[in-house]
Amino acid sequence: MVSKIILNHTVINVDQYKxxxxxxxxxxxxxxxxxxxxxxxxxxxxxxxxxxxxxPEKGITFRGAIQEYYTSMDNLYKEGEVGDYYVSLLGVKNEERRRQ
Incomplete structure (x- = not known):
């Protein structure tokens, strides 16, 4: 099970990964x-x-772009609020690679 991904050096803890x-x-x-x-x-x-x-847990690295994303909330400035985010990332041609 994948528990995190890294986007441009920022660690994102994930609830679901496909x-x-x-x-x-x-x-x-x-x-x-x-x-x-x-x-x-x-x-x-x-x-x-x-x-x-x-x-990291799958040894995958690639260059990709957002294909789709949405959130349950678009304004999380109120203290204590939590939103659910969904992001789909698609590899960019000729830049995809799998770590050896």
């Missing part, structure tokens, strides 16, 4: 919690759109 191949490119789908305390950092990170992605 992977599949789409047109020869790796696609990972994750669900994770975002608290009001880390909302700004995560929102800023996701605006980058293209990422160096690592899945």
């Amino acid at each position: 992977e599949n191949w789409q047109d020869g490119l790796l696609n990972i789908k994750i669900n994770f919690k975002v608290t009001s305390e880390n909302y700004h950092d995560i929102a800023t990170l996701l605006y980058e759109e293209i990422f160096d992605i690592e899945v």
Whole structure:
């Protein structure tokens, strides 16, 4: 079971992880919690759109882009709030690689 991924050096603890191949490119789908305390950092990170992605528990690294994402809340500035995030990341052609 995958418990975390790393997007551009930022560790994300995941609640759900799925992977599949789409047109020869790796696609990972994750669900994770975002608290009001880390909302700004995560929102800023996701605006980058293209990422160096690592899945350490599976030995996977690749360059990918957000294919789809949504949240249960779009404003987590109220202290103590927690939102559910879903993100789908698709490999970018010619940059996908699997760690040896």
